[in-house]
Amino acid sequence: MKILNIVGHPSKKSFNYAIHQTVNEFFNTLNGTSVINLDLYEEGFDPVMREEETEKNRQLVMEYQDLIKEADVIVITSPVWWFRLTTMVEGFFDKVLTPGFAYKFKPITKKYGIPIPLLKDKKVVTFLTHGAPAFPVYTIYINSVKLRLVMGVYSFCFGWFRQKVVQFWSVPFIGQNDRMIYLETVKDVMKKTYTKLKYK
Numbered sequence: 569m570k571i572l573n574i575v576g577h578p579s580k581k582s583f584n585y586a587i588h589q590t591v592n593e594f595f596n597t598l599n600g601t602s603v604i605n606l607d608l609y610e611e612g613f614d615p616v617m618r619e620e621e622t623e624k625n626r627q628l629v630m631e632y633q634d635l636i637k638e639a640d641v642i643v644i645t646s647p648v649w650w651f652r653l654t655t656m657v658e659g660f661f662d663k664v665l666t667p668g669f670a671y672k673f674k675p676i677t678k679k680y681g682i683p684i685p686l687l688k689d690k691k692v693v694t695f696l697t698h699g700a701p702a703f704p705v706y707t708i709y710i711n712s713v714k715l716r717l718v719m720g721v722y723s724f725c726f727g728w729f730r731q732k733v734v735q736f737w738s739v740p741f742i743g744q745n746d747r748m749i750y751l752e753t754v755k756d757v758m759k760k761t762y763t764k765l766k767y768k
Contacts, residue, residue: 569765571595572639574606576646576657583739583747587645587695590751594758601762604635608656615659625663632664641761642692647739648713653696661721670725688727693761695754697739705737732757 573591577584588605595601608615614625621629636642646653667673673681696713698705705711714733722731734757736750 569595569601569640569762570638571601571603571641571643572606572635573603574608574642574644574657574660576608576644576654576660578609578654582647583736583750584645584647584695584697586747586751587697587754590754591643591645591758594755595762598762604639606632606635608660613656613660615655615663617659617662629663632660633669636664636687636690639690640765642690643695643758644692645695645697647697648699651709651713653717665721665725683724685723685725685727685730687725688730690726690730691761691765692722692726692731693757694731694733696733696735698735698737699740700737702735702737705735732761 571591573588573595575584575588577588579585588607592603592605595603611628612624613628614622644653644657646657652658665671668686670687671683671685674684675681694717698713705713714735717733718731734753736753739747739750
């Protein structure tokens with residue numbers, strides 16, 4: 569089983585990086601798994617859409633698409649800033665999950681088509697960290713971050729039932745014990761993902 573483990577946070581001291589490392593450590597304890605760790609900041613990936621793409625970024629995009637093709641599980645970890653993932657991760661979606669590679673449109677009328685996912689053999693797991701508590705996000709903001717991610721990105725590329733989004737709340741304001749509980753949740757999610765794919 570091949571795992572592509574992506575992190576989109578600029579600091580290696582962050583809780584996001586701790587999640588990223590926990591995923592790596594979990595899979596490295598198992599036989600028959602291999603993990604590719606991808607730190608988008610460390611890679612120097614340019615998320616900005618430009619009229620003329622740099623040669624370095626063209627090469628990175630092709631490499632990332634090859635890694636996605638080879639992966640059975642894709643894990644993405646990002647904080648939520650302004651109700652979106654970091655610029656690095658959003659740029660990764662824009663530049664890597666492109667039409668013809670990640671999805672295509674099937675015409676149903678002359679003017680309309682439906683998206684057909686081309687990566688539906690992959691399982692994608694996303695860990696999101698929030699500064700906010702859960703209650704206002706679920707109520708006032710109708711869980712809009714997860715909703716956009718699932719409906720606007722993952723359903724297009726991976727299909728409706730090949731993704732899982734796990735959200736961690738009030739991260740800057742909780743203590744170490746609560747953070748350790750969150751990391752245990754990460755291990756539990758990865759264990760269930762591994763078991764489901766191994767014995768499917």
